[in-house]
Amino acid sequence: xxTTKTYNGWTNYETWSVGLWMDNDEGTYLYWKEQAGGDLDVxxxxxxxxxxxxxxxxxxxxxxxxxxxxxxxxxxxxxWHEIATHLLEEAExxx
Numbered sequence: 001x002x003t004t005k006t007y008n009g010w011t012n013y014e015t016w017s018v019g020l021w022m023d024n025d026e027g028t029y030l031y032w033k034e035q036a037g038g039d040l041d042v043x044x045x046x047x048x049x050x051x052x053x054x055x056x057x058x059x060x061x062x063x064x065x066x067x068x069x070x071x072x073x074x075x076x077x078x079x080w081h082e083i084a085t086h087l088l089e090e091a092e093x094x095x
Contacts, residue, residue, distance in 0.1 A: 011079040018053065019083050036087035037095070046084035053078075 010016035022028050036045055057071065 011082050012077055014074050014077040015079040015082055018078050019086060022049075022083065022087075032087050033091055033094070036084070036091035042081060042084045042088055045087065046080040049083055049087075050078070050080040 005012055007013040007016045010019060022032055032049070035048065040048065054075065057075075
């Protein structure tokens with residue numbers, strides 16, 4: 001029997017957490033809504049969101065160790081496509 005792991009309507013906790021942080025910081029939220037309202041499709045926007053979040057990881061965690069392994073595991077669970085879809089839908093509603 002397959003079970004689906006969801007969190008507050010999102011794919012999982014990791015996706016919900018990233019989406020929550022993006023929505024709750026006004027500057028970040030407005031920036032990503034502007035990006036979503038541009039010429040990017042869902043795949044391009046998802047790639048951009050993922051890249052910018054990976055680039056934001058402090059260099060002190062860019063080494064080998066348990067904290068790095070845990071962070072990488074959490075980042076690999078984020079559904080970037082779902083976050084991009086959410087932003088594109090919100091941008092479309094505002095248009």
